[in-house]
Amino acid sequence: MNEKKIVAQVIAKELNDELTSDKIYELLESPKNIEMGDIAFPTFSLAKKLHKSPQMIATELVEKIDVSSFEKIEATGPYINFFLDKNAVASDVINEIVDKSESYGNQNIGQGRNVTLDMSSPNIAKPFGIGHLRSTVIADSIAFIYEKLGYIPVRINHLGDWGKQFGMLITAYELWGDEEAVKAHPIDELLKLYVKINAEAETNPQLDEEARAWFLKLENGDKEALALWQWFRDESLIEFQRIYDKMNVSFASMNGEAFYNDKMDEIVDLLEKKGLLIESQGASIVDLQKYNLNPAMIKKSDGATLYITRDLAAALYRKRTYDFAKSIYVVGNEQSGHFKQLKAVLKEMGYAWSDDMVHVAFGLVTKDGKKLSTRKGNVILLEPTIDEAIERSLKQINDKNPKLANKEKVATQVGVGAIKFYDLKTDRMNGYDFNLEKMVSFEGETGPYVQYANARIQSILRKANFKVNLNLQLSFLENGSEHWELITLLKDFPTTVKRAADKYEPSILAKYVINLAQSFNRYYAHVRILDETSERESRLTLIYAVSVILKESLRLLGIESPEEM
Numbered sequence: 321m322n323e324k325k326i327v328a329q330v331i332a333k334e335l336n337d338e339l340t341s342d343k344i345y346e347l348l349e350s351p352k353n354i355e356m357g358d359i360a361f362p363t364f365s366l367a368k369k370l371h372k373s374p375q376m377i378a379t380e381l382v383e384k385i386d387v388s389s390f391e392k393i394e395a396t397g398p399y400i401n402f403f404l405d406k407n408a409v410a411s412d413v414i415n416e417i418v419d420k421s422e423s424y425g426n427q428n429i430g431q432g433r434n435v436t437l438d439m440s441s442p443n444i445a446k447p448f449g450i451g452h453l454r455s456t457v458i459a460d461s462i463a464f465i466y467e468k469l470g471y472i473p474v475r476i477n478h479l480g481d482w483g484k485q486f487g488m489l490i491t492a493y494e495l496w497g498d499e500e501a502v503k504a505h506p507i508d509e510l511l512k513l514y515v516k517i518n519a520e521a522e523t524n525p526q527l528d529e530e531a532r533a534w535f536l537k538l539e540n541g542d543k544e545a546l547a548l549w550q551w552f553r554d555e556s557l558i559e560f561q562r563i564y565d566k567m568n569v570s571f572a573s574m575n576g577e578a579f580y581n582d583k584m585d586e587i588v589d590l591l592e593k594k595g596l597l598i599e600s601q602g603a604s605i606v607d608l609q610k611y612n613l614n615p616a617m618i619k620k621s622d623g624a625t626l627y628i629t630r631d632l633a634a635a636l637y638r639k640r641t642y643d644f645a646k647s648i649y650v651v652g653n654e655q656s657g658h659f660k661q662l663k664a665v666l667k668e669m670g671y672a673w674s675d676d677m678v679h680v681a682f683g684l685v686t687k688d689g690k691k692l693s694t695r696k697g698n699v700i701l702l703e704p705t706i707d708e709a710i711e712r713s714l715k716q717i718n719d720k721n722p723k724l725a726n727k728e729k730v731a732t733q734v735g736v737g738a739i740k741f742y743d744l745k746t747d748r749m750n751g752y753d754f755n756l757e758k759m760v761s762f763e764g765e766t767g768p769y770v771q772y773a774n775a776r777i778q779s780i781l782r783k784a785n786f787k788v789n790l791n792l793q794l795s796f797l798e799n800g801s802e803h804w805e806l807i808t809l810l811k812d813f814p815t816t817v818k819r820a821a822d823k824y825e826p827s828i829l830a831k832y833v834i835n836l837a838q839s840f841n842r843y844y845a846h847v848r849i850l851d852e853t854s855e856r857e858s859r860l861t862l863i864y865a866v867s868v869i870l871k872e873s874l875r876l877l878g879i880e881s882p883e884e885m
């Protein structure tokens with residue numbers, strides 16, 4: 321039973337209807353520090369009713385309250401501080417974790433409803449950028465977290481595989497393209513073509529016209545245009561898939577923008593029928609003044625569709641296909657205007673479910689403090705970066721544990737985990753500076769540090785030949801308070817998961833698991849876990865429970881936990 325509930329009940333019993341147990345429950349606080357107890361009840365709200373000072377109320381109540389469920393109860397000024405019976409709490413938490421294992425903290429809030437996650441969504445024929453990495457990693461974690469809360473996550477990769485840039489690309493390929501070169505290095509070559517045509521178009525507007533014409537052909541199903549588009553798309557996907565495999569991320573759907581080609585007419589029709597479409601200089605727009613937003617352009621004057629047109633079709637398609645409880649878009653903060661418009665247009669169309677759409681934004685990554693820019697050469701190419709992270713992890717493993725079996729596999733788990741963890745540990749709206757050396761370090765607030773804490777526990781448990789024992793009567797009397805911090809953290813895990821979900825903020829969980837790993841390392845430094853005393857079994861069971869939660873937290877961040885490293 322929840323300790324706060326017990327506290328509320330014992331207070332209510334002495335107050336004879338002055339306050340209900342529910343009301344008391346809401347008033348309970350956490351004391352400022354651990355020496356002041358575990359739960360505090362402020363007495364201010366009783367002063368008026370009882371015509372006494374809060375201090376006096378606290379002193380008098382402490383005399384009356386039944387202390388049997390607690391270690392002790394103290395009045396400190398206007399507060400009553402409750403000190404929990406730590407052994408009882410410890411037994412409860414640890415036995416629950418032993419019993420439920422990784423399903424500890426599962427909550428059936430979602431009741432099997434779908435949550436769609438629009439994630440990753442790189443642009444075909446361009447390199448997989450760091451923004452797409454952030455989107456992939458943050459969304460993957462949110463998906464796991466929502467799954468733990470009883471939702472079914474639907475990971476959707478809304479590939480950028482349509483739009484005027486394909487007109488540019490086809491024009492460039494027709495002018496300067498080399499089939500062999502594109503086959504050998506698709507993304508490099510296509511990017512070169514794209515950069516070249518954009519540069520030339522600045523002085524030669526004719527090229528822009530041609531590109532527009534090619535894109536229209538594409539939208540109208542021209543065979544030649546489609547064949548080229550398909551080819552570029554296939555080649556890009558092969559490269560992207562390699563990255564996803566390395567990162568151990570997969571999708572339920574790869575329906576990108578092109579998938580909605582035949583679904584946009586319906587949107588335009590609906591908008592027209594509802595009288596929302598306005599002609600403006602030949603283009604069709606939806607006015608969003610009452611939302612304080614710029615008008616949304618749905619069709620250009622030449623009839624071409626836009627990014628938002630496809631997003632409108634996608635939103636409707638997802639509602640019909642998945643009947644989502646929430647539709648989450650993990651996309652950089654620079655697109656927040658776009659998502660406001662998207663929601664507003666759907667709201668205007670009368671779709672109440674537009675309220676269930678959430679733009680989960682994130683900040684920019686810099687390198688050496690500078691903004692990333694493909695043109696200025698300050699780029700992070702993802703694939704070689706992942707490979708280097710794995711390489712560096714392997715080097716550290718070779719230094720620390722050269723005899724380790726499956727070194728390559730572990731190095732991959734550590735290297736990839738390092739990049740993910742570093743991304744996830746800061747509040748998502750804050751960017752960060754990309755620093756591979758810091759990411760893969762075994763020291764500091766890093767993925768490898770957490771993985772290493774778990775591997776250390778596994779090694780102790782192996783040495784002890786530990787087997788879990790259900791319903792063990794635990795006791796920790798002999799080793800002071802070192803274990804209490806761990807117990808408190810374990811107890812906080814379920815609410816931490818819930819908070820991370822509510823805020824769409826995996827960093828809450830990342831910070832939690834850092835705390836847990838640090839707390840374990842302090843315990844390990846102060847307590848002789850393997851000492852043959854009557855409490856050995858309790859200590860082993862405690863660290864076993866810690867390892868369950870370390871692993872589960874990492875799993876929710878999309879990170880693996882090697883048993884040894």
Ligand code: ARG
Pocket residue numbers: 438441442443478479480631649651
């Ligand atoms: N491909 C886009 C980009 O790289 C991101 C797409 C985000 N998702 C969406 N439904 N608009 O900027």
